[in-house]
Amino acid sequence: xxxxxxxxxxxxxxxxxxxxxxxxxxxxxxxxxxxxxxxxxxxxxxxxxxxxxxxxxxxxxxxxxxxxxxxxxxxxxxxxxxxxxxxxxxxxxxxxxxxxxxxxxxxxxxxxxxxxxxxxxxxxxxxxxxxxxxxxxxxxxxxxxxxxx
Numbered sequence: 001x002x003x004x005x006x007x008x009x010x011x012x013x014x015x016x017x018x019x020x021x022x023x024x025x026x027x028x029x030x031x032x033x034x035x036x037x038x039x040x041x042x043x044x045x046x047x048x049x050x051x052x053x054x055x056x057x058x059x060x061x062x063x064x065x066x067x068x069x070x071x072x073x074x075x076x077x078x079x080x081x082x083x084x085x086x087x088x089x090x091x092x093x094x095x096x097x098x099x100x101x102x103x104x105x106x107x108x109x110x111x112x113x114x115x116x117x118x119x120x121x122x123x124x125x126x127x128x129x130x131x132x133x134x135x136x137x138x139x140x141x142x143x144x145x146x147x148x149x
Contacts, residue, residue, distance in 0.1 A: 018142050019069040023051040023060040025088070028078035033106065033127065037073065040131035041138060057084060061091040064100060070142050071122075076106040081116065089120040101141050105134075 022038045024031050031053055042048045049067055051060060064072045074088060085104055092100060104116050105125040113124045122141050125134055 018046040018071065018138065019049075019067065020046050020071045020073055020138065021049045021051065021060070021064045021067060021069045022073045022075060023055055023064075024053045024075055025055050025057055025060055025084050026076070026078055026080050027054065028076060028080075029053055030077050031075070033077070034075035036131060037075065037105065037134055040135055044132075044135035044139070046135075046138070057087040057091055061088060061095055061097065064092075065095045065097050069100060070145075071101045071103055071138055073103045073105060073138075076104065076108070077127075079107070081106070081108055082112060085116055085121060086119055092120075099146065101145060103138065103141070105129075 020041050022034050022041075024034055034050065038048045038050045049063070049069065051063060060072070060074070072088075072092070074085065076084065081104060085102075089102065092098065092102065101122040102120060103123045103125060104121045105127075107127050108116070108124055113126075116124050123137055125137060129137075
């Protein structure tokens with residue numbers, strides 16, 4: 001005989017962790033910084049996927065969409081950011097991934113930061129940013145974002 005009375009309340013579900021993909025796009029072969037960032041975000045409780053080196057913009061955006069990440073972080077040291085980021089933004093729009101946040105990091109000249117933000121980057125994190133600040137900025141971006149579809 002089933003018990004009478006109200007069913008026990010379902011415990012509240014913890015918020016899903018922030019999902020982040022860290023990508024190395026193009027010919028840039030140095031990934032130490034990207035790995036440090038990936039680890040600090042993981043240690044901060046985020047789900048992190050690292051693409052490895054030498055990915056194309058098409059591969060990165062397809063993987064980010066497939067993995068349904070909240071944040072696509074692109075690490076660039078090659079100086080090709082003003083060529084690669086517009087391509088990534090265009091691919092994200094074509095994939096209807098406009099609610100995914102794009103964060104650009106690496107060796108970026110200060111004068112290119114406003115241009116990257118105007119192109120669609122939610123944030124540009126420069127090479128000397130401490131890891132705990134990176135995690136804090138990613139959390140703040142996700143918290144400020146409109147709810148995802």
